Amino acid sequence: MIIFGTKGYLYQLAVLTLVCGRCGNPSAHTLRKRVNKFTLFFVPLFPFSTKYLTQCTFCGAEQQVSKEHAEQLEKQAVSGQSGPGGQAYGQAPQHPHHRP
DSSP: OOOEEEEEEEEEEEEEEEEEETTOOEEEEEEEEEEEEEEETTEEEEEEEEEEEEEETTTOOEEEEOHHHHHHHHHHHHSSOOOGGGOOEEEEEEOTTOOO
């Protein structure tokens, strides 16, 4: 009998201050990387899905971002482009159902 499946991993890459595309509040957003890996006998072997997400800590809205945009945001957080408290400022992606 062969036992196989998947396992998800969540990595927090940065915390940035962004204006939320859903609630419109300037608040902390976590930048996360979600990786799903194929497992065989409960041993993770290789990733088959990688997604980058931002989540507003005020309203909880989660937005998927491209790998390139996630890398840009991570560089912003690490570099000196920041506001009070050492957090980078920017605009979060718009929520698909949000109408300004």
